[in-house]
Amino acid sequence: MTSYLEICKTEVNAYLSSMFWGGERAARLFEAMNYSLLTDGKRLRPALCMATAESFGVSRQETLPAAAAIEMIHCYSLIHDDLPCMDDDDLRRGKPTNHKVYGEAMALLAGDGLLTEAFARISRRMPSVTAERQLRMVQLLALRSGANGMVGGQAVDIEMTGRSGSLDDVHFIHLNKTARLIQASIEIGALFPELTEIQFRALSIYGEALGLAFQMIDDVLDVVGSREQLGKTPGKDEQENKLTFPRFIGVDATRERARATIERGETALREAGIARSPLFELQEQILERSH
Amino acid sequence: MTSYLEICKTEVNAYLSSMFWGGERAARLFEAMNYSLLTDGKRLRPALCMATAESFGVSRQETLPAAAAIEMIHCYSLIHDDLPCMDDDDLRRGKPTNHKVYGEAMALLAGDGLLTEAFARISRRMPSVTAERQLRMVQLLALRSGANGMVGGQAVDIEMTGRSGSLDDVHFIHLNKTARLIQASIEIGALFPELTEIQFRALSIYGEALGLAFQMIDDVLDVVGSREQLGKTPGKDEQENKLTFPRFIGVDATRERARATIERGETALREAGIARSPLFELQEQILERSH
Numbered sequence: 361m362t363s364y365l366e367i368c369k370t371e372v373n374a375y376l377s378s379m380f381w382g383g384e385r386a387a388r389l390f391e392a393m394n395y396s397l398l399t400d401g402k403r404l405r406p407a408l409c410m411a412t413a414e415s416f417g418v419s420r421q422e423t424l425p426a427a428a429a430i431e432m433i434h435c436y437s438l439i440h441d442d443l444p445c446m447d448d449d450d451l452r453r454g455k456p457t458n459h460k461v462y463g464e465a466m467a468l469l470a471g472d473g474l475l476t477e478a479f480a481r482i483s484r485r486m487p488s489v490t491a492e493r494q495l496r497m498v499q500l501l502a503l504r505s506g507a508n509g510m511v512g513g514q515a516v517d518i519e520m521t522g523r524s525g526s527l528d529d530v531h532f533i534h535l536n537k538t539a540r541l542i543q544a545s546i547e548i549g550a551l552f553p554e555l556t557e558i559q560f561r562a563l564s565i566y567g568e569a570l571g572l573a574f575q576m577i578d579d580v581l582d583v584v585g586s587r588e589q590l591g592k593t594p595g596k597d598e599q600e601n602k603l604t605f606p607r608f609i610g611v612d613a614t615r616e617r618a619r620a621t622i623e624r625g626e627t628a629l630r631e632a633g634i635a636r637s638p639l640f641e642l643q644e645q646i647l648e649r650s651h
Numbered sequence: 652m653t654s655y656l657e658i659c660k661t662e663v664n665a666y667l668s669s670m671f672w673g674g675e676r677a678a679r680l681f682e683a684m685n686y687s688l689l690t691d692g693k694r695l696r697p698a699l700c701m702a703t704a705e706s707f708g709v710s711r712q713e714t715l716p717a718a719a720a721i722e723m724i725h726c727y728s729l730i731h732d733d734l735p736c737m738d739d740d741d742l743r744r745g746k747p748t749n750h751k752v753y754g755e756a757m758a759l760l761a762g763d764g765l766l767t768e769a770f771a772r773i774s775r776r777m778p779s780v781t782a783e784r785q786l787r788m789v790q791l792l793a794l795r796s797g798a799n800g801m802v803g804g805q806a807v808d809i810e811m812t813g814r815s816g817s818l819d820d821v822h823f824i825h826l827n828k829t830a831r832l833i834q835a836s837i838e839i840g841a842l843f844p845e846l847t848e849i850q851f852r853a854l855s856i857y858g859e860a861l862g863l864a865f866q867m868i869d870d871v872l873d874v875v876g877s878r879e880q881l882g883k884t885p886g887k888d889e890q891e892n893k894l895t896f897p898r899f900i901g902v903d904a905t906r907e908r909a910r911a912t913i914e915r916g917e918t919a920l921r922e923a924g925i926a927r928s929p930l931f932e933l934q935e936q937i938l939e940r941s942h
Contacts, residue, residue: 385823389798389806440763445755464736468759469806472731473798475763479770480793483786491782495774498789502771507680507764515680515760532676 364638365645368407368420372431373398375424379481392462392470393477397435399453405430405545407642408570412549412563415637422488423552426497429482430545433505436474437514437541439467446518447600482548489552497548504544513537522601530603531572538578539571546570546639562632566639569625574646576618579604580611581649618647655929656936659698659711663722664689666715670772683753683761684768688726690744696721696836698933699861703840703854706928713779717788717839720773724796725832727765728805730758737809738891773839780843788839795835804828813892821894822863829869830862837861837930853923857930860916865937867909870895871902872940909938 376397383390406427410420442449442457443464449457459467483498485491503509513536520529546567550560582597583606597604605614622643629635668689674681697718701711733740733748734755740748750758774789776782794800804827811820837858841851873888874897888895896905913934920926 383799383803385820386798386803386806386827388810389803393798436763440759443759445759465809466806468731468734468736469802469809471763472766473802473806475766476793476797476802479789480797483789483793485783485786491786492776495776495782495786495789498770498774498786502767502774506767506771507677507684508674511760511764511767512674512677512680515677515757515764518756518760519679529676536677 364641365407368410369403371420372403372406372427375428388466389469389473392458392466393473395461396439396458396470397432397474399455401453403431405434405542408542408545409549411638411642412546413552415634415639416553418552423549425481425484425486426548429478429501430548432474432478434541436471437510439471443467493551497551500544500547504540509536509540520603525603527608530605530608533603534572534575538575539568542571542574543567559632559634562628562634565628566625569621570643573618573622576605576614577646577649579606580614583611655932656698659701660694662711663694663697663718666719679757680760680764683749683757684764686752687730687749687761688723688765690746692744694722696725696833699833699836700840702929702933703837704843706925706930707844709843714840714843716772716775716777720769720792721836723765723769727762728801730762734758784842788842791835791838795831800827800831811894816894818899821896821899824894825863825866829866830859833862833865834858850923850925853919853925856919857916860912861934864909864913867896867905868937868940870897871905874902
């Protein structure tokens, strides 16, 4: 049976490929952007956005522009993260990284382009959503991925690399670098239907928990995964002396902590009366994934 | 007498300095962002936004969030443009460039942070504008500064550097790299009042013309200006074999062309019945500027 994630992935990939991106003169910029965007990613964040909206009867089709915008933000962050001045990675999803193919200048601009086009995409008038709610989507995407969110997490991650930190530092980095954009995926999905503020808050709490659990599993996989499974170089965290959960509490306790974190999120959903949702299938895939 | 540009500059600087940017842990990121943002810039783009709205009776105060967002986009583009993999500049506005002070990784993230926070700022609900029109502001800011605008222009600029190009290539680069964001400043200002589509279009055409003229003057100043006047290294264009107007048609013809371009823009304004506006004072300062 095709999983919910696979269904979303197919639809997101079709949408991303069909986006008309003109530019005869700037052809190489678009090529560089598409090189990283039209790759074999899991499309987890778009799927979380779609699953959240679909829990309340909104069609996946309607959510595609927002889901694509979120994936574009994720994609830009990977391109910039791989640059020599950052993590200096040669391999991403089993392919040479963007700057290895297009050079550093073009990779920088491809990231800037994807980041900016994400906001162009999510601000294109969506017929089924009020302008007020669509503005809230833009606002959340920017806040969660900005200096008080993802970019802030990356900055602290870079600064703390090689230094001794605390478990609180790890929590801050994971919360901002990874969890905030996953949270935004669910929050933005939750703005498609008309929800009560209680329902929205419950989904927001759940999104944060899911995002934290996701990064904990990621830490674990960097320790126990293989190059073939991950499509990138494993063991980089330890090699680069990154702050991770396994470094402080070990692999098994990190796994347990991920499970406990998600359970707190599920409790929030239950209390808001959200009992049936494709989110739960995605959640299990996150917890059980091997790459 | 204090010029209109000076008045706007004071107000924009006060607004930019007052923006609450939290983050104890990410303090250095915010410091890097503010290092480049709270500098002695001309604040021309915010002033153009404010002048446009004020032409129709909108207070400058109301336009500040949008004006600040535009300046943040401009500022991020300068930080990324100065990076070693791009123009590799050591000096900007008379001060060491961002990466010279904070390192490449933090400068990259400061740029990403400013770019993203610009969209956070412009999507914060403005009480005096309908949500529909505010979404259009977001949309225009993204389109003009994205891959079909500023970032596209920078990509082609980088690609064409050192190659033989045509006057059409110069036009493409200037239009996208510089004029589009200046055009957006005027377009976004024009979305504060309720204008007719004809008035909006006239201002959009004028903005494009003004932006092109601005870059032509910039090219001229790079040839004839001094380090003290410019606050950056002059003669870089020729040294780096950049495509510029003076390279093709000389300094005097470039000046004339700038004047003729603005006149075309003025005609559009006149035809739409826009006769009195602080824009005209700003325009003269652009044409007569020495830095």
